[in-house]
Every structure is written in structure tokens, then in C-alpha cells.
Amino acid sequence: MQPIKYELIKTCKQTGARLGRVTTPHGSFETPIFMPVGTLATVKTMSPEDLHDMNAKIILSNTYHLWLRPGEEIIREAGGLHKFMNWDGAILTDSGGFQVFSLSDMREIEEEGVHFRNHLSGEKLFLTPEKAMHIQNALSSDIMMAFDECPPYPASYEYMKNSVERTSRWAERCLQAHERKDVQGLFGIVQGGEYEDLRKQSAADLTSLDFPGYAVGGLSVGEPKEVMNRVLDFTTPHLPTNKPRYLMGVGSPDSLIDGAIRGIDMFDCVLPTRIARNGTCMTSEGRLVIRNAKYARDFRPIDEHCDCYACKNYSRAYIRHLMKCNETFGFRLTTYHNLYFLLKLMEQVREAIKEDRLGDFREAFFEQYGFNKP
Numbered sequence: 001m002q003p004i005k006y007e008l009i010k011t012c013k014q015t016g017a018r019l020g021r022v023t024t025p026h027g028s029f030e031t032p033i034f035m036p037v038g039t040l041a042t043v044k045t046m047s048p049e050d051l052h053d054m055n056a057k058i059i060l061s062n063t064y065h066l067w068l069r070p071g072e073e074i075i076r077e078a079g080g081l082h083k084f085m086n087w088d089g090a091i092l093t094d095s096g097g098f099q100v101f102s103l104s105d106m107r108e109i110e111e112e113g114v115h116f117r118n119h120l121s122g123e124k125l126f127l128t129p130e131k132a133m134h135i136q137n138a139l140s141s142d143i144m145m146a147f148d149e150c151p152p153y154p155a156s157y158e159y160m161k162n163s164v165e166r167t168s169r170w171a172e173r174c175l176q177a178h179e180r181k182d183v184q185g186l187f188g189i190v191q192g193g194e195y196e197d198l199r200k201q202s203a204a205d206l207t208s209l210d211f212p213g214y215a216v217g218g219l220s221v222g223e224p225k226e227v228m229n230r231v232l233d234f235t236t237p238h239l240p241t242n243k244p245r246y247l248m249g250v251g252s253p254d255s256l257i258d259g260a261i262r263g264i265d266m267f268d269c270v271l272p273t274r275i276a277r278n279g280t281c282m283t284s285e286g287r288l289v290i291r292n293a294k295y296a297r298d299f300r301p302i303d304e305h306c307d308c309y310a311c312k313n314y315s316r317a318y319i320r321h322l323m324k325c326n327e328t329f330g331f332r333l334t335t336y337h338n339l340y341f342l343l344k345l346m347e348q349v350r351e352a353i354k355e356d357r358l359g360d361f362r363e364a365f366f367e368q369y370g371f372n373k374p
């Protein structure tokens with residue numbers, strides 16, 4: 001019995017976007033969808049009730065961070081991550097590969113795994129595909145990610161080829177170490193950088209292992225958006241149509257729309273929650289930096305087209321005041337709004353796919369948000 005099911009409902013006649021439904025042991029949801037990030041077992045400043053109110057269906061957490069703090073055995077004793085954080089929706093956990101490369105200074109990759117330093121204490125650590133699966137099994141997430149290497153951008157063809165082949169061997173080891181194939185889904189992560197033949201090779205290696213879903217990794221690592229879109233154009237056609245496709249680390253409105261157009265179903269990114277905490281809000285007319293003095297007497301909501309809790313009850317002037325005073329409630333309101341904005345955007349994308357007009361929607365959204373401005 002597969003814990004993760006994907007149903008392709010329809011494809012947009014104007015673009016390559018697809019409307020689907022993913023079913024997990026903790027609920028099902030339509031795709032394309034955005035996943036709020038809860039790295040340390042919390043979507044920062046949001047309660048589970050807040051997440052349900054904004055119609056979040058699945059959140060992301062991180063193997064690396066929870067391994068370091070509080071340790072996977074404490075979460076296992078709590079009955080798993082859902083119990084520990086009191087979240088009854090779906091949870092996807094990233095495998096730690098990317099976090100090791102993005103957070104730790106010293107790191108050494110070898111066939112067995114990666115040596116690196118704990119970014120908090122400096123102690124030496126060693127993470128392997130088997131260890132990453134052991135930790136995710138203790139967390140008991142609904143969707144686990146295979147342990148991979150996310151190479152830096154740019155990387156030489158030779159480096160990338162060796163890395164892709166090692167990531168494919170690691171993926172096989174993750175499948176071997178996967179303890180509860182009947183309970184948790186395990187997604188393979190396609191690598192290959194901007195090299196079409198390596199992306200094709202990575203996709204072929206992983207689809208031959210018949211994972212219940214596939215992620216496109218190695219992107220949103222500093223490459224221009226045109227490079228990301230080109231890589232998606234020649235990668236997604238090599239992924240199965242009857243499995244979910246997840247683009248890792250992508251969360252700006254334009255990239256979400258362009259990823260959906262290229263057949264991506266799931267997205268995650270810390271962007272909305274991170275920029276919220278420094279007072280930057282996503283609105284239908286583009287970004288708004290609420291700390292700006294021009295909002296001191298602006299009694300309109302963050303976004304006049306938004307019906308979220310923050311926009312229905314509070315003004316820019318009030319939220320600016322809270323942010324200037326470093327009041328936690330200010331961070332809560334900007335975070336709530338940014339997540340709601342992206343969740344609502346994906347709902348509009350799904351509607352546009354249903355009505356075969358996602359291309360028109362993209363044009364209108366880009367114009368209003370200001371993405372077309374030179």
C-alpha cells in the first residue's frame with residue numbers, strides 16, 4: 001500500500017500546468033500548492049490554528065535542524081513530529097543534504113556520506129543516507145526526501161556528473177534504509193545542475209527506482225530565473241506524469257507561477273516567512289516595506305485586495321508601529337499575511353488551470369505585481 005497517491009485531474013490547455021490531487025496519511029490537497037516552512041517544528045510565529053485558518057495543508061520541516069535540536073529520539077518518544085508540534089496536516093521533511101551545504105562551513109563529501117561541523121557548536125558530525133532516513137523515520141513525516149548533494153551554482157560538468165551519480169547511489173541506499181514504505185512516502189531528488197544530459201540521467205536513475213514522487217533539486221541556488229525555467233523545461237518531461245513533482249526552495253510569486261506552468265505541483269520556501277520578519281510584505285501590487293516612514297499614517301490594510309486576518313483587522317500604520325518596536329505581534333501579522341498571500345495565489349493558479357487560462361492569469365498578475373517593469 002503506497003502512503004502517497006497522486007491523481008492528475010487535468011492539464012491547462014493554455015500552458016503545461018496541471019491540476020492534481022495528492023493524498024497522504026494526514027489529508028489530501030489539490031496541487032499546485034505552496035508548503036509553509038517550519039524548520040524547527042514551528043512555522044515561525046504561526047500556531048497550528050493559524051495554519052488551518054489560512055488553509056495550509058502541508059508544511060515542511062528539516063531533518064538536519066531537528067537532529068541537532070532537540071534530537072530525533074525526543075521527537076520519536078513524543079510520538080513523532082505531528083504529535084510533538086500538534087499539527088494534524090501533512091508534513092514533508094527535507095533530508096539534510098542542502099542544509100549541511102548551506103549552513104556548515106567545513107564539509108567533506110565522500111561515498112559513505114558528508115563530514116561537516118555542527119553550525120551551532122562546531123562539533124564534527126557525519127551524515128549518511130542511512131542516518132538521514134533513520135532521523136526522518138523517528139520524525140514520522142508523511143513525505144521524506146532522499147539524502148542528496150545539492151551542488152553549488154555554478155559547478156563544472158565533471159563535478160556535476162560525479163555528484164549526480166553519487167546522489168543516485170545515495171537514493172538507492174535511502175530506499176534500502178526506508179523502514180516504513182507502507183506509512184511514509186519517500187521522494188527522489190533530481191540533480192544535474194544546468195546540464196540537460198545530466199538532468200536526464202538523474203531523472204532516469206531515480207524513476208527506475210519507482211519513488212512515489214520526485215523533487216527537482218539543485219535550483220534556487222543563485223542561478224538566474226531564466227536558467228531555472230530552462231532547466232525545468234528540459235527536466236519535468238522526464239518525470240512520470242502520475243507522480244507529484246516538487247520544486248525545492250522556490251517561493252517568489254513569479255517563480256511559483258512559472259514553475260506551475262512547467263508542470264511543478266509542490267513548492268516550499270522560507271522567503272515569505274523570512275522577509276515578513278524584517279517587515280517586507282507581498283501584495284498584489286508588489287513588495288511593500290512596512291517599516292518605511294511613508295506608512296506611519298497609512299490606515300489602509302497591507303493589501304486592499306487581501307481578506308486575510310491581518311488585512312481585515314489592522315492597518316499599515318499599526319503594523320509599522322509594532323515592527324518599529326520589535327513587537328512579536330507585528331511579526332505574526334506580516335507572516336500570516338505573506339503565507340496567506342502565497343496560499344491564495346496558488347488557489348488562483350488552480351482556478352486558472354481549471355478554466356484553461358493560466359497564461360492570461362500570468363500576464364495580468366505580472367503586470368499588476370510589477371514583474372514586467374524594466
Ligand SMILES: N#Cc1ccc(CCNc2nc3cc4nc(N)[nH]c(=O)c4cc3[nH]2)cc1
Binds near residue numbers: 094218221250270275
Ligand atoms: N529569504 C529567503 C530565501 C532563502 C533561501 C532560498 C533558497 C532556497 N533554495 C533551495 N532550497 C533547497 C533545498 C534543497 N534540499 C535538498 N535536499 N536538495 C536540494 O537540491 C535543495 C535545493 C534547494 N534550493 C530562497 C529564499
Ligand SMILES: [Zn+2]
Binds near residue numbers: 310
Ligand atoms: Zn493580508
